[in-house]
Amino acid sequence: MKKILLLLSMVFVMAFSSIAAAANNGALLNGEEKIVDRFVKAIVTTNPAYAGLSGSFSEGLKANIDETKFAEIQKNVVEQYGNVKEYNLIELRKVRDANQATIDQLVYVAAFEKIEKPVAMIFAFETATGKPVLTLFSIGPVEEQQQPAKK
Numbered sequence: 001m002k003k004i005l006l007l008l009s010m011v012f013v014m015a016f017s018s019i020a021a022a023a024n025n026g027a028l029l030n031g032e033e034k035i036v037d038r039f040v041k042a043i044v045t046t047n048p049a050y051a052g053l054s055g056s057f058s059e060g061l062k063a064n065i066d067e068t069k070f071a072e073i074q075k076n077v078v079e080q081y082g083n084v085k086e087y088n089l090i091e092l093r094k095v096r097d098a099n100q101a102t103i104d105q106l107v108y109v110a111a112f113e114k115i116e117k118p119v120a121m122i123f124a125f126e127t128a129t130g131k132p133v134l135t136l137f138s139i140g141p142v143e144e145q146q147q148p149a150k151k
Helices: 002-043 050-056 059-064 067-081
Strands: 084-096 102-112 119-126 133-141
Touching (some): 002 050, 002 084, 002 102, 002 119
Antiparallel strands (some): 084 102, 102 119
């Protein structure tokens, strides 16, 4: 009887601890998605939006992309792709960087007005502080992989 009670106690402890971990990861993902939403809305307009977004940037990203550079990126995206019709999260990757810090990579596929091909948008977030910080982003059309010729 004691063994069964002990086993049930362990099962309940494990179940409740996994729920707490999932809730924490869910809150972190929600924060990351809010940053992506603001970023996508800002990137497809020519209105100045750097000040509102840069608070979510890492120090390294701020050093590489200032207000002028961000305006150039906005201009290029609007000229090449147009406005975004829709975008959907298709993958969340949790990876470790060289310093063993956890990095969340969110991969989106988007449809834009001026381009027929789907566009991949990848966002990388540092999560060490519990608050997501954008460290890297990439936007580009998805290229079809060529199959090697059969011999």
